[in-house]
Amino acid sequence: MSINEYLKTALIALRLNVLRSVLTTLGIIIGVASVIVMSAIGSGASKQIQDQIASLGTNQLTIFPGSANVGGRRGGFGSAPPLTEKDLRAIRDGVSGVTAVSGRLNGNVTLVLGNANWSTRVQGVGSEIQEVQDWPVDKGRFFDAREASSGAKVAVIGATVARELFAGTDPLGSTVRLNNAPFQVIGVLSEKGQAGGQDQDDVVMVPISTARSRLVGRLGAPDQIGALLVKVDPRYSLADVQSDIERVLRERRRITADKENNFIIRNFAEILQTRNQASQTLGLLLAATAAISLVVGGIGIMNIMLVSVTERTREIGLRMAIGARGGDILGQFLTEAVLLCMVGGLIGLTIGAGVSFTLSKLLGWPMYISPVIVLVAIAASATVGVVFGFVPARRAAGLNPIDALRYE
Amino acid sequence: MTDATGAVPVVSARHLTKTYQLGEIAVHALREVSFDIHRGEFVAIMGPSGSGKSTLMNLIGALDTPTSGELSINGVAISTLDKDALAELRNRTLGFVFQQFNLLARTSALDNVKLPLAYSRDSAKQARGDELAAQRLTEVGLGNRMDHIPSQLSGGQQQRVAIARALVNSPSLILADEPTGALDSETSLEIMNLFHRLTENGMTVVLVTHEPDVAAHAKRLLRVRDGRIVEDRAVAEAPV
Numbered sequence: 010m011s012i013n014e015y016l017k018t019a020l021i022a023l024r025l026n027v028l029r030s031v032l033t034t035l036g037i038i039i040g041v042a043s044v045i046v047m048s049a050i051g052s053g054a055s056k057q058i059q060d061q062i063a064s065l066g067t068n069q070l071t072i073f074p075g076s077a078n079v080g081g082r083r084g085g086f087g088s089a090p091p092l093t094e095k096d097l098r099a100i101r102d103g104v105s106g107v108t109a110v111s112g113r114l115n116g117n118v119t120l121v122l123g124n125a126n127w128s129t130r131v132q133g134v135g136s137e138i139q140e141v142q143d144w145p146v147d148k149g150r151f152f153d154a155r156e157a158s159s160g161a162k163v164a165v166i167g168a169t170v171a172r173e174l175f176a177g178t179d180p181l182g183s184t185v186r187l188n189n190a191p192f193q194v195i196g197v198l199s200e201k202g203q204a205g206g207q208d209q210d211d212v213v214m215v216p217i218s219t220a221r222s223r224l225v226g227r228l229g230a231p232d233q234i235g236a237l238l239v240k241v242d243p244r245y246s247l248a249d250v251q252s253d254i255e256r257v258l259r260e261r262r263r264i265t266a267d268k269e270n271n272f273i274i275r276n277f278a279e280i281l282q283t284r285n286q287a288s289q290t291l292g293l294l295l296a297a298t299a300a301i302s303l304v305v306g307g308i309g310i311m312n313i314m315l316v317s318v319t320e321r322t323r324e325i326g327l328r329m330a331i332g333a334r335g336g337d338i339l340g341q342f343l344t345e346a347v348l349l350c351m352v353g354g355l356i357g358l359t360i361g362a363g364v365s366f367t368l369s370k371l372l373g374w375p376m377y378i379s380p381v382i383v384l385v386a387i388a389a390s391a392t393v394g395v396v397f398g399f400v401p402a403r404r405a406a407g408l409n410p411i412d413a414l415r416y417e
Numbered sequence: 418m419t420d421a422t423g424a425v426p427v428v429s430a431r432h433l434t435k436t437y438q439l440g441e442i443a444v445h446a447l448r449e450v451s452f453d454i455h456r457g458e459f460v461a462i463m464g465p466s467g468s469g470k471s472t473l474m475n476l477i478g479a480l481d482t483p484t485s486g487e488l489s490i491n492g493v494a495i496s497t498l499d500k501d502a503l504a505e506l507r508n509r510t511l512g513f514v515f516q517q518f519n520l521l522a523r524t525s526a527l528d529n530v531k532l533p534l535a536y537s538r539d540s541a542k543q544a545r546g547d548e549l550a551a552q553r554l555t556e557v558g559l560g561n562r563m564d565h566i567p568s569q570l571s572g573g574q575q576q577r578v579a580i581a582r583a584l585v586n587s588p589s590l591i592l593a594d595e596p597t598g599a600l601d602s603e604t605s606l607e608i609m610n611l612f613h614r615l616t617e618n619g620m621t622v623v624l625v626t627h628e629p630d631v632a633a634h635a636k637r638l639l640r641v642r643d644g645r646i647v648e649d650r651a652v653a654e655a656p657v
Contacts, residue, residue: 010536011535021523025523326519327513328532328536330507331507331508332537333504333536334536414515
C-alpha cells in the first residue's frame with residue numbers, strides 16, 4: 010500500500026472521531042506548547058544576556074591587581090601592589106595586538122547643579138576608554154589625551170545623569186560640582202542600557218589624573234590605576250595577547266617563576282562561555298521536561314490506538330480477507346498514530362508561539378523561538394507516534410483474519 | 418489435478434482434514450474431504466452449525482491452512498504458502514462477500530469497491546482504480562450511486578457494492594458467506610439472480626448458507642455434516 014493510501018485512510022479514520030482525536034492529542038498539544046513557551050522565555054533571556062555581553066565588548070581584557078586564588082585566602086583584591094601608568098605604557102608599547110588601552114579608577118561622587126544633586130559612580134578614565142568600550146558620546150565630545158593626563162576639570166556624563174540632573178535642559182557647557190570642585194560638562198554618552206543588574210548610563214567620567222588628585226583619595230603610588238582596560242585587535246588571538254600581557258606584567262612586577270600572579274586578567278569571552286554553559290544547562294532541563302510531557306502524551310496516544318484497534322477489528326479482518334498483509338495493517342495504524350502526533354505537535358507549536366508572543370507583549374519579556382526547537386518539537390512528536398503507535402499497530406497486524414471477521 | 422477436459426479446477430480438495438486442539442480434546446472439523454470445483458460452477462455449501470462448513474469456507478478462502486491433505490486454488494497448494502503469500506492469493510484470485518456486507522463506513526461506494534486494488538501489487542491496475550471500480554458498480558446496477566456512502570444505501574444496494582468490491586480485481590472465485598442472511602426475501606432474490614448472471618458469464622461462485630431456499634439457486638449442492646461431505650449433487654433447474 011502506498012504512503013498516499015496510508016495517509017488517506019488515516020485521515021478518514023481520524024475524521025470519523027474528531028473530538029476523540031483532539032482529546033487524544035491534548036497531551037501532545039500541551040507538551041509541545043509548554044516546551045515552546047519555556048524555551049522561548051529561556052532563549053530570550055539568554056539571548057539578552059549574550060547581547061549585553063556583546064555590548065560590553067568581547068575582545069576586551071580587564072586587568073586588576075590581586076590574586077586569582079581566593080579560596081586559599083591568599084592576598085585578596087587590593088592587597089597586591091597597584092597597577093600604574095607605567096604598566097599601561099608598557100602594555101601599549103610592548104604587546105602587539107593592543108589597539109587601545111585605558112586606566113580606570115572607580116569612586117562615588119555627588120554631583121551638584123544649583124540646588125539639585127545626584128549621587129552616582131565616577132570613573133576616572135583615559136581618553137582611549139571610548140574605543141576600548143565601543144561607547145561613543147551622543148552630544149558634545151570626549152576629553153582628549155592631553156586633558157586626560159593634565160588634570161583638566163571636565164566631565165562626560167551618562168544618559169541617566171543627564172536626564173536626572175538636567176531634566177531636559179542642555180547640559181553641555183554647564184558647570185557641575187563634584188565633591189565641591191567645579192567641572193565643566195563637555196559631553197553626554199550615548200545610552201547603553203542595563204548590564205548585570207546595573208544601569209550603565211548612571212555614571213560620570215572624568216580624566217583619570219583629575220580623579221586621582223581630587224575625587225578618589227590618594228592611595229599608594231602617585232600614578233596609580235585601579236584597573237586596566239585593553240581592547241584587542243580582532244585579528245589577533247585573545248589568548249595570545251593575554252599571555253603577552255601576563256609576561257610583560259610579571260617582568261615589571263618582578264614575579265619569579267615559582268610565584269603566582271599578583272594580578273588578574275579577565276576576558277569577556279570567558280564570561281560569555283560561562284553564560285553559554287548556563288543556558289545550555291537550562292536547555293537540557295527544558296528537554297527533560299519536554300521528554301516527560303511527550304511520554305505522557307504518547308501513553309494517551311497508545312491507549313486510544315489500542316481502543317481503536319479493538320473497535321475496528323472487523324475492518325482489519327475485512328482488509329486482511331481482501332489481501333492486506335500484516336505489514337500493510339502495521340503501516341496503516343502506525344501512520345494514524347504518527348499523523349495524530351504530528352497534528353498535535355503542530356497545534357501545540359501554534360499555541361506555544363501564540364502564548365509566547367502574547368506574554369512577550371503583555372509582560373515585555375524578551376522571547377525567542379529558535380528554528381531548532383521548532384524542528385525538535387516536530388521530530389519529537391513524530392517519534393512519539395512511532396514509538397507509542399507501534400504496540401497497537403503490531404497487535405492489529407497480528408490479528409487472525411478469521412477471528413477478526415467474526416468479531417462482534 | 419486436472420479433470421477429463423484438461424483444465425485446472427478452481428478449487429481442488431484432496432483428503433482435506435482440519436483438526437483443532439481445544440485443550441485435551443481434538444476437534445475434527447473436517448475429515449478427509451475431497452472434491453473439485455470448476456470454472457463457471459455455482460456451488461452451495463450447506464450444513465448445520467458445527468458441521469464444518471465454516472472451516473471449509475475458511476480453507477477455500479485461503480484464510481486458514483489444512484492440518485493434513487491438500488487444498489489447491491487454481492492449482493496452487495495453499496499449505497505451501499506463508500501468510501503474505503496467502504494474502505496475495507486472496508487479493509488476486511478470491512472475492513469475498515459477507516453476511517454483514519463489511520463496507521467501510523463514511524466511505525463512498527466507489528472507494529469501497531476500489532479498496533482491494535490498494536493492496537494489489539499490480540500498479541497498472543491501481544492506476545485504473547476509478548475506472549475499474551466504476552465499471553464493476555455499473556455491472557451490479559449501481560452506476561448512479563457511486564458517490565453514496567453505505568448509510569445512504571439500502572441493504573440490497575450495500576450487498577451489491579460488496580459484490581462489486583469482490584469482482585474488482587477480476588478474481589477466479591467469489592466466496593459468499595450467507596450473503597442474503599441480512600436481507601429480506603425479495604432483495605435476496607435480486608442478489609441470487611446477480612450471482613446467477615455472474616456464473617453464466619464464467620465466474621465461479623461458492624455460496625455458504627443454511628437456507629435451502631437460497632441453496633436452491635445454485636447448480637450444485639455440497640452438504641456437510643460432522644466434517645464430511647454427505648451429499649454432492651446437481652440442483653434441479655427452475656428454482657423457487
